[in-house]
Amino acid sequence: MHQTGSSRIILKTMQFTDISGQAWQVECMGCAIADSTVTPPAGGIIAANDSCYLHQDPEAPLEGFLVIGTNRHVESIMDLRRDEYDDLPSLCRYGRQLMDLTPEIRSVTLIQEERSSHFHLWLFPWYGWMMAARAARVIYETSQRPHRFTVSEENGSGIPSSR
Numbered sequence: 082m083h084q085t086g087s088s089r090i091i092l093k094t095m096q097f098t099d100i101s102g103q104a105w106q107v108e109c110m111g112c113a114i115a116d117s118t119v120t121p122p123a124g125g126i127i128a129a130n131d132s133c134y135l136h137q138d139p140e141a142p143l144e145g146f147l148v149i150g151t152n153r154h155v156e157s158i159m160d161l162r163r164d165e166y167d168d169l170p171s172l173c174r175y176g177r178q179l180m181d182l183t184p185e186i187r188s189v190t191l192i193q194e195e196r197s198s199h200f201h202l203w204l205f206p207w208y209g210w211m212m213a214a215r216a217a218r219v220i221y222e223t224s225q226r227p228h229r230f231t232v233s234e235e236n237g238s239g240i241p242s243s244r
Contacts, residue, residue, distance in 0.1 A: 099139040110139070111199025115152045128175055132161075132168035135176050138203070145183050147176045147204040155200045158193055169202070176204045187212055 096106045101122040107113035114121060114136065121136035123144075128135045132153070138146040149172050155161060161169070173191070180186050185208050192203040 100142040109154060109199050111150045111197070111201055112154050114139075114150055121148075127179070128172060130168045130172060132165040133172050135172045143206065145180050145186055145206040147180065149173060149176065149202040149204070151200045154198075156198055157195050157200060158202075160200065173202065173204070180204065180206055185209060 094106055094108055095110070096104065098104045099119075099122050103122070105113065105119050107119060110119065113119040114126075115134060119139070121139045123137040126134050126136050127147070133149050133151050135147060135149050137144075138148050149169065151161065151165060153162075153165065155165075158166070158169075177189060180189055183206070186206040187209050188207045190203075190205045190207065192205060193200070
């Protein structure tokens, strides 16, 4: 059971296996990392402040996929207290700076989704090989779409007319 403000949340026990093969059984992965019940693989907690912690994603075997979680059990960025909200950018910036040390990481996407019961922010790395694969897929998918318009004569307005 977890407290969030004045409400109490009852969570079911979940089981997961991290990327190192360690099996864990916890009510909330975020709380278990915050209270050191679960140690994230690949270095544990990389950095922390009063409200948040930064670590490698424990379930995705992608080097540099970082996660920022909160010490307090909250579900959304909208549930953060002002002090927690103010602590978030410093860890986000630090994590992003660490990712810059890996030259193969070309860009980073920040994601905060609310499907989880514990707030976390993903710092998802985009490697060159991923961007190339994504570009190839877009080109393939675009080439497979039926064409709706074909260029014919201009209709006097400078806009091609459709057939």
